[in-house]
Structure formats: C-alpha cells, structure tokens
Amino acid sequence: MNDKLTAFKELLEIMDTLRVECPWDRVQTIESLRNLTIEETYELADAILDQDYPNIKEEIGDLMLHMVFYCKIAEEKGEFDMSDALKSVNEKLIRRHPHIYGDVKVNDQEDVKKNWEQIKMEEGKKSILSGVPKSLPAMVKAYRMQDKTKQVGFEWENKEQVWEKVAEEMEEFKEVVDQDGPKERLEEEFGDILFSLVNYARYVGIDPETALEKVNRKFKSRFEYIETNAPKSLEAMSLEEMDALWVEAKQQ
16 A cells, blocks of 8 residues: 555656646646547557556556646646545545445445436436536447436336347338438438447447447458458459458458
8 A cells, every 4th residue: 555655646746846847747738638638548448458458557557647637737726636536536435335334235236336326316416317428439428328327217128129129220220211311310210220239239248339349450450451461452453352351361
C-alpha cells in the first residue's frame, strides 16, 4: 500500500511542477485535453483486446495522468481538487453497496445491479437512462441502455422472443428495400435490426462491440494478406483471384 501511495503522491507532485514549468502543460484546459483523453481510452481498449499487459499498464498510467491533470485545472479554478474527487467516489461506492456496508441481502450480481440503479434513482436521477453518456459509440450505448432498463423489468422473457424480434426487423427492412423506400426509412429499419441484434447478443452473453471489433481485426488481417501476396495490382485482379488469396489467408 505504501508503494502505491508514494507513486500517486509523486504523480501529483510531477503534475504541480509541469503545470508551472512546462510551456505545453501550462496552457492546457479541460477542453484541450478532452480529445486526447478519448484517444488514450481507445488505446487502453486496444491493449485490453490484445491482452497486452505491459501496454495496459502504460495506458492506465496515461489515463491516470489525465485524471490528475483535470483535477489540477479544477483546483486552479477553485472548483475541486483530487481529494474532493476521490472522496466523492468513495462515498458513492459505499452508498451504492449496501450489501457490503449495510444490511441489504443479495443473491447474485443481478441483484447488485438492480440495487445500484434503484439507489441512483433515489439520489435524484430523473431517468434510469440518464447515466448513459450521449457521446458513447452507438453500439455500446444501445447495449448499456438495454442493460439498464433490464434492471426495472423492461426485458423479454427469453432469447427466443428476442430472436423473433430480430427476424421481424429484418423482414421489415427487406420490405422497404424491395419497395425502393426512402433513405430515411431504410436507415430507421436498419437501425432497428442493429438494435435488436445488440439485444440478442446481450441475451446470449456476447459483447457486440467487442465481437465486431474482433471481426474488424480479422478482416483487416486477411485483406492485408491479399495486398501483400497479390501478384499484380488489386485493380487488375478479378474478385475470384482476390477471393482465392482470402481463402489462403483464412488457412494461415
């Protein structure tokens, strides 16, 4: 524990120094850091998918630096400091875990999640969905909204019903396509398919964002194999020739 506290104290001290002495660090604002923080978050997400623990460690450190940076800027503005931020999350964790710090009984993690959402509403949240960030990627947002509304019973009884909904949405999309419907209708119906597929993935225990990213990586790897092993320019190759290399890539 002492090593952890010492390392965190050193980071705070380094931030204090950089904020005064470094021309770049001195002029940063919470707005200028925002996109950099998003980039660092995605770099951590990549490292997690790669199971690259040395890189995970590095990216966690980068994000910790950003959190310290935000707190330093807020402290300068007289808003709050790092201790205020930590006290706030400590109090929230204790308040939202009454099965640990109180006398509430739970049977499993689903009970914990339901209690968490109920306590948030008691704290003054106007909607169970109010905690879902607007800027989340659409697929992640769909999953989070579905998971949250589940906590109040807004949920199909079984995965067969969910799959029926997927099939229904696919048929509705096909009807609009066959009728040469307007782009707005196509977009709406296609969105319904994606939303229902995200829901089905949730029912069968799949994270749809992770699943799609793994497919993206697989596609990238196989297409790069085609580019590397193509006997001539891709523009000069037929689809059949490229597909033969695609099959080779699958066998690698």
